[in-house]
Amino acid sequence: MNIAEIFQKGGPAMWPLLFLSILTLGTIFERLWFWLNLLRGERRFADQILESARRDWDEATHLARQFSNQPIGRFLYTPLRLANKEPEVFRLALEASADEELNAMRRGDKLLEGVIAIAPMLGLLGTVLGLINSLASVKIDEIEASALSTVGAGISEALISTATGLIVAIITLAFYRLFQGLLFHQARIFRRTGNELELTYRQFWLQTQQQDPDPLLRPQLEPPKGRI
Secondary structure, three states, X not given: OOHHHHHHHOOOOHHHHHHHHHHHHHHHHHHHHHHHHHHOOHHHHHHHHHHHXXXXXXXXXXXXXXXXXXXXXXXXXXXXXXXXXXXXXXXXXXXXXXXXXXXXXXXXXXXXHHHHHHHHHHXXXXXXXXXXXXXXXXXXXXXXXXXXXXXXXXXXXXXXHHHXXXXXXXXXXXXXXXXXXXXXXXXXXXXXXXXXXXXXXXXXXXXXXXXXXXXXXHHHHOOOOOOX
16 A cells, blocks of 8 residues: 555545644755754854954954844844943843854744644544444445445554654654754853853953043042042
């Protein structure tokens, strides 16, 4: 029995299952391509930007702008491009940028979640419809061995849709959990990189304030001349 025969014997529920399968495969391939491109060289980009920030903030900003086609570059470029930024503003910019990038990485999750929930239900619906059709052709007062064998074959064919729905849901769930794990790993990278960049900036900010305090505060920091 080939795939076409299995599909035909699965009943009408096989058509929506086929549609969900096509959507799922498209989403899975798109997400796999996205994550492969993302993970390739990401740590190297982050280390280069952090190393530049320890030497020159303008150089780090320019480097992050060059890597803005990558999520890690956009994440670090958002706080670096701010002018006259205080440490708290810098931290808020990091958090907002991380949330925006992580939300963008969740694209396709809702579709996969929907397939995981709907596919088994469609398979069960196909089985129920197949059982109804099989049992409807049997009369209670005319039960024979041939009729029972026909019903058994109909039940076996009706279970095809349930098996198909479970297969679609299981495969989708496996890739969904994989993408969730990659997202969690990406969140840890953002947290580690953001903390290092914020710490470097706070040290730079303290040094700047000690070398060149705010002119408005300078009269309070310097005692008036001629007084003891």
